[in-house]
Amino acid sequence: MELLxxxxxxxxxxxxxxxxxxxxxxSESKVLVIGAGGLGCExxxxxxxxxxxxxxxxxxxxxxxxxxxxxxxxxxxxxxKSKAEVAAKFVExxxxxxxxxxxxxxxxxxxxxxxxxxxxxxxxxxxxxxxxWINATLVTLAGEDIIIPLIDGGTEGFKGQSRVIxxxxxxxxxxxxxxxxxxxxxxxxxxxxxxxxxxxxxEWANEIEWPRIHSTKFDADNPDHVEWMYQTSLARAESxxxxxxxxxxxxxxxxxxxxAIASTNAIIAASCCNEAFKLxxxxxxxxxxxxxxxxxxxxxxxxxxxxxxxxxxxxGNDLKVVKAEKWWNLKEFIEEIKHQKxxxxxxxxxxxxxxxxxxxxxxxxRLATEKNLQMKLSDLVGDEEVIVTDPKLPISLRVRIVFx
Amino acid sequence: MLKLRQLQKQKQQEKQQETISSExxxxxxxxxxxxxxxxxxxxxxxxxxxxxxxxxxxxxxxxQPREGYYKNGKFRFSVGVTDNFPMxxxxxxxxxxxxxxxxxxxxxxxxxxxxxDWSPVLNLNSVxxxxxxxxxxxxxxxxxxxxxxxxxxxNKNLFASNVKSSMRGGYVDDEYYDxxx
Numbered sequence: 001m002e003l004l005x006x007x008x009x010x011x012x013x014x015x016x017x018x019x020x021x022x023x024x025x026x027s028e029s030k031v032l033v034i035g036a037g038g039l040g041c042e043x044x045x046x047x048x049x050x051x052x053x054x055x056x057x058x059x060x061x062x063x064x065x066x067x068x069x070x071x072x073x074x075x076x077x078x079x080x081k082s083k084a085e086v087a088a089k090f091v092e093x094x095x096x097x098x099x100x101x102x103x104x105x106x107x108x109x110x111x112x113x114x115x116x117x118x119x120x121x122x123x124x125x126x127x128x129x130x131x132x133w134i135n136a137t138l139v140t141l142a143g144e145d146i147i148i149p150l151i152d153g154g155t156e157g158f159k160g161q162s163r164v165i166x167x168x169x170x171x172x173x174x175x176x177x178x179x180x181x182x183x184x185x186x187x188x189x190x191x192x193x194x195x196x197x198x199x200x201x202x203e204w205a206n207e208i209e210w211p212r213i214h215s216t217k218f219d220a221d222n223p224d225h226v227e228w229m230y231q232t233s234l235a236r237a238e239s240x241x242x243x244x245x246x247x248x249x250x251x252x253x254x255x256x257x258x259x260a261i262a263s264t265n266a267i268i269a270a271s272c273c274n275e276a277f278k279l280x281x282x283x284x285x286x287x288x289x290x291x292x293x294x295x296x297x298x299x300x301x302x303x304x305x306x307x308x309x310x311x312x313x314x315x316g317n318d319l320k321v322v323k324a325e326k327w328w329n330l331k332e333f334i335e336e337i338k339h340q341k342x343x344x345x346x347x348x349x350x351x352x353x354x355x356x357x358x359x360x361x362x363x364x365x366r367l368a369t370e371k372n373l374q375m376k377l378s379d380l381v382g383d384e385e386v387i388v389t390d391p392k393l394p395i396s397l398r399v400r401i402v403f404x
Numbered sequence: 405m406l407k408l409r410q411l412q413k414q415k416q417q418e419k420q421q422e423t424i425s426s427e428x429x430x431x432x433x434x435x436x437x438x439x440x441x442x443x444x445x446x447x448x449x450x451x452x453x454x455x456x457x458x459x460x461x462x463x464x465x466x467x468q469p470r471e472g473y474y475k476n477g478k479f480r481f482s483v484g485v486t487d488n489f490p491m492x493x494x495x496x497x498x499x500x501x502x503x504x505x506x507x508x509x510x511x512x513x514x515x516x517x518x519x520x521d522w523s524p525v526l527n528l529n530s531v532x533x534x535x536x537x538x539x540x541x542x543x544x545x546x547x548x549x550x551x552x553x554x555x556x557x558x559n560k561n562l563f564a565s566n567v568k569s570s571m572r573g574g575y576v577d578d579e580y581y582d583x584x585x
Binding site (some may be wrong): 012013016017025060119127129132138140141147165168169174177178180182185187188189190193200208212278279280282285286308313314342347349351352353354355356357359360362363364365368385388389391396398 | 405407410414415429430431432434438439442443445451457458460488506510512513514516518519522524525545547550553554
């Protein structure tokens with residue numbers, strides 16, 4: 001608190017900086033932590049010890065015995081309970097004056113309004129899908145002029161990253177989706193006929209034998225399922241003279257587990273919480289906007305700014321308003337789009353969330369949607385957005401129609 | 405939050421933007437799919453069918469090779485695209501039981517860009533061209549149907565005649581194959 005009283009030499013807003021306001025902001029700002037796992041435990045601990053007083057935490061998972069080595073807010077007696085609830089209670093009991101509200105559910109289960117109450121969201125997630133969801137949600141909110149910064153941390157073994165996303169202002173998660181390391185997969189033919197590694201045998205059991213023999217989906221949390229998978233993989237491995245199929249490897253392959261390293265989590269969580277602290281207190285310049293950390297061969301970090309993609313499907317194209325006459329049919333509207341100077345499309349295809357309006361190709365879709373051309377535009381579209389693409393242009397356009 | 409205010413001000417100066425409620429927002433996977441589908445550039449031997457009105461995520465491709473071992477066969481594949489597209493590759497299966505070294509009897513296909521070499525920079529067109537290539541040039545190096553692969557590598561003439569009889573709907577090595585001419 002004392003340090004916040006002094007203006008640092010790098011402070012970006014030195015003339016507006018107010019130490020008292022910073023201290024107050026710290027205890028008044030409501031922040032959300034998504035994920036109460038490896039990163040989440042660290043983040044919750046860091047935030048509460050930094051001086052944040054109003055924290056929500058959301059996690060759909062329950063505590064597993066294998067979490068206990070690094071998720072230090074959990075004890076043996078907590079196994080099977082909600083991660084969010086146990087973590088919240090533990091941190092509250094250790095830190096004075098902190099209020100942590102746990103949510104034991106999926107992030108997708110909360111309405112848009114729930115997210116509006118936070119000034120900042122910090123993510124310690126392990127799934128690309130959840131990140132994409134929260135990112136898209138926050139970009140949507142940014143459209144309503146509610147900008148909630150997203151601080152995203154991620155670790156994978158000895159490597160990690162943290163980044164700061166100001167939705168709709170700088171590059172979003174979707175802008176850099178092609179940088180995500182793909183899931184390790186093996187060629188089907190190798191799995192099916194020429195396995196060389198224990199992983200090939202497990203993938204064979206998982207992908208080829210399981211669906212052939214069982215009608216239900218494989219559940220990695222069901223011990224019987226895992227045992228079957230292990231035995232099947234083992235038998236396959238033996239018939240090919242492959243060694244090394246173990247139960248933990250089986251689980252690792254089918255659940256796509258990468259060993260988590262406690263120190264990586266600590267470093268990345270520290271970086272995330274540092275960013276949250278700087279954001280709320282204005283004390284120092286923030287990360288702009290991506291930091292990668294690599295600790296597998298010596299320690300190395302690198303910071304750079306991702307570029308906001310103008311054709312990003314989530315944050316790229318702002319909605320464009322096109323005016324239309326009430327009596328227009330779809331064909332007349334398409335002509336209008338073709339002739340608007342700032343759109344300039346020659347062969348547009350249009351759709352909404354609910355239906356395809358018109359597809360210029362392939363042939364089969366063109367024939368199927370042709371009948372819409374003569375239909376009244378106002379019967380086809382309300383105030384939902386219309387997606388317009390054109391083979392000639394790399395971007396897609398989000399359009400809202402306003403009737404005269 | 406001063407930093408954020410600064411950024412917001414900058415942005416507002418740049419432009420005024422329109423908004424839309426999230427309920428009527430189109431998912432990004434659908435936008436990408438719309439782009440991919442309308443940009444397909446395929447030879448006349450490949451046709452697409454969309455059996456469900458309003459659904460572009462699930463469709464059927466029919467390939468009728470004009471040369472090679474599989475000349476004149478009519479091969480049908482189902483294509484399914486998930487909400488995680490293009491992170492996840494499209495899921496493609498052969499709908500008929502065919503005699504092919506790289507396609508097994510359940511219709512699973514061994515094509516690198518459908519699995520380990522898929523990347524979001526690839527698109528539907530590349531995948532369909534890949535499928536077409538597999539029918540024009542079956543290869544015995546990555547077998548899914550081992551027997552077929554063995555025959556192809558040892559005796560090309562026998563392979564060609566096996567393919568012909570399988571396509572007419574008949575037995576090859578005690579296995580019945582669908583009629584696809």
